[in-house]
Amino acid sequence: MASxxxxxxxxxxxxxxxxxxxxxxxxxLCSSLLGVTLVLKRFSFIGDGxxxxxxxxxxxxxxxxxxxxxxxxxxxxxxxxxxxxKGGQNAKIKGDAAIAMISVGxxxxxxxxxxxxxxxxxxxxxxxxxxxxxxxxxTLTRAEVYLCAILSVIVVAVFILLYxxxxxxxxxEDFASATGTNANLYNLIIAIIIAVIIVLAxxxxxxxxxxxxxxxxxxxxxxxxxxxxxxxxxxAILSVICSLIGIIAAIxxxxxVGSTIVAADIIAFALCYVLGVFxxxxxx
Amino acid sequence: xxxxxxxxxxxxxxxxxxxxxxxxxxxxxxxLCIIGExxxxxxxxxxxxxxxxxxxxxxxxxxxxxxxxxxGYLPQQTTIQKDFPASVxxxxxxxxxxxxGTKPFYSKKDKDMADYQINRLGLSALKKRCYRELSxxxxxxxxxxxxxxxxxxxxxxDEPVSGxxxxxxxxxxxxxxxxxxxxxxxxxxxxxxxxxxxxxxxxILHIGDDIFFxxxxxxxxxxxxxxxxxxxxxx
Numbered sequence: 001m002a003s004x005x006x007x008x009x010x011x012x013x014x015x016x017x018x019x020x021x022x023x024x025x026x027x028x029l030c031s032s033l034l035g036v037t038l039v040l041k042r043f044s045f046i047g048d049g050x051x052x053x054x055x056x057x058x059x060x061x062x063x064x065x066x067x068x069x070x071x072x073x074x075x076x077x078x079x080x081x082x083x084x085x086k087g088g089q090n091a092k093i094k095g096d097a098a099i100a101m102i103s104v105g106x107x108x109x110x111x112x113x114x115x116x117x118x119x120x121x122x123x124x125x126x127x128x129x130x131x132x133x134x135x136x137x138x139t140l141t142r143a144e145v146y147l148c149a150i151l152s153v154i155v156v157a158v159f160i161l162l163y164x165x166x167x168x169x170x171x172x173e174d175f176a177s178a179t180g181t182n183a184n185l186y187n188l189i190i191a192i193i194i195a196v197i198i199v200l201a202x203x204x205x206x207x208x209x210x211x212x213x214x215x216x217x218x219x220x221x222x223x224x225x226x227x228x229x230x231x232x233x234x235x236a237i238l239s240v241i242c243s244l245i246g247i248i249a250a251i252x253x254x255x256x257v258g259s260t261i262v263a264a265d266i267i268a269f270a271l272c273y274v275l276g277v278f279x280x281x282x283x284x
Numbered sequence: 285x286x287x288x289x290x291x292x293x294x295x296x297x298x299x300x301x302x303x304x305x306x307x308x309x310x311x312x313x314x315x316l317c318i319i320g321e322x323x324x325x326x327x328x329x330x331x332x333x334x335x336x337x338x339x340x341x342x343x344x345x346x347x348x349x350x351x352x353x354x355x356g357y358l359p360q361q362t363t364i365q366k367d368f369p370a371s372v373x374x375x376x377x378x379x380x381x382x383x384x385g386t387k388p389f390y391s392k393k394d395k396d397m398a399d400y401q402i403n404r405l406g407l408s409a410l411k412k413r414c415y416r417e418l419s420x421x422x423x424x425x426x427x428x429x430x431x432x433x434x435x436x437x438x439x440x441x442d443e444p445v446s447g448x449x450x451x452x453x454x455x456x457x458x459x460x461x462x463x464x465x466x467x468x469x470x471x472x473x474x475x476x477x478x479x480x481x482x483x484x485x486x487x488i489l490h491i492g493d494d495i496f497f498x499x500x501x502x503x504x505x506x507x508x509x510x511x512x513x514x515x516x517x518x519x
Binding site for chain 1: 336371431
């Protein structure tokens with residue numbers, strides 16, 4: 001036990017470990033806030049689709065040899081989020097099919113671009129770290145940490161200010177628009193926030209595992225709590241705790257950060273599920 | 285002037301016409317039942333009245349102090365709502381959203397309004413309960429309380445008793461009648477249940493290949509009533 005603590009304190013002496021923890025907490029907080037809405041609106045797959053788009057965006061950024069790929073990735077992902085949402089309303093191609101199309105397409109084009117214009121010798125290493133976020137969280141620069149912190153604060157602030165509207169639009173879009181709430185606008189805002197969260201979360205868990213960060217805390221909290229507010233608060237707390245445990249465990253055990261965090265989320269879900277069954281009612 | 289006037293309304297979607305030449309008006313305190321077979325355009329009409337959809341042609345005018353966004357709406361239960369983790373209070377309060385304007389949060393007045401509607405519809409004991417654990421009748425009352433939070437001028441109910449057992453359905457009908465009679469709330473109800481429609485409504489709008497609009501008495505003397513009353517009589 002003592003050796004674990006001394007290992008930890010050695011690690012905490014490094015700024016990159018502290019950055020990783022700060023960013024990890026912020027990202028997991030943001031991603032869990034909207035998770036409840038996404039799950040309830042049956043939008044879970046949009047997160048998945050957009051994360052692949054973000055991978056494509058990152059590939060383009062590295063082809064152009066941009067040193068900071070976050071802004072470009074952010075723009076590409078936000079545009080796709082808006083398109084997906086608009087497309088879902090016109091319903092020429094049904095929502096889930098459109099998401100599948102865009103997500104697989106972006107993944108393929110991204111990999112293709114990286115292959116053709118490979119900027120570095122270690123292609124599979126680059127791709128792997130983008131997909132699974134294996135090391136990127138430990139190589140964050142100070143600027144990236146600031147950007148991440150600013151975006152997180154904006155996401156949390158927007159969520160709190162629009163909380164009542166997000167609830168109304170999630171629960172019953174028709175009623176909300178019939179009584180004068182601009183549901184399309186709030187859907188759009190939700191989509192943009194999701195895109196921002198996904199780009200942020202790519203650093204933490206990589207683009208393949210982002211959905212887990214969004215969905216698991218919400219599903220876990222829904223096992224235990226029965227009001228929208230308590231579910232949201234609980235999923236935020238759960239998500240932050242799981243990320244902290246995941247990052248620390250990854251450092252101690254030397255495992256990949258992203259997958260360790262997701263593993264922690266899965267264990268939390270299992271615990272909540274069992275607890276929910278014991279408490280009765282909501283576990284059904 | 286009527287609260288709601290529809291003139292030469294043509295309804296449809298994707299360029300396909302569902303129903304043409306709809307003319308009717310609703311005055312304050314009316315209880316209008318909209319009846320018709322599946323696919324006759326009832327739901328499309330409802331969405332058009334609520335402003336969720338624009339009519340292909342024709343006009344809807346709101347008057348007598350009623351604005352377009354002041355119609356309370358009781359939707360059919362959707363699948364999303366069935367597993368939604370939300371308390372009764374949260375849902376009823378969300379009906380006040382139209383009143384907070386650009387402010388982010390609800391005021392004390394809004395919260396009092398939600399409490400008032402909860403008590404009025406006999407939901408006090410359920411206030412903190414989870415919506416998805418309630419019975420069908422209780423859920424409908426929660427949604428009705430939410431609609432009343434938004435407005436008491438006019439409520440539009442979409443098949444409010446479908447899926448409820450007869451006793452609960454009767455309670456629901458009585459509750460709606462009380463609102464209409466004692467509170468003066470205008471009621472527009474879409475229904476399959478013609479017998480009850482004829483029991484409670486003051487006006488009937490029948491949409492189908494032929495369209496009828498008039499008072500209940502006129503309806504009972506028309507050719508439509510014979511067909512349906514005959515059917516109901518045999519059951």
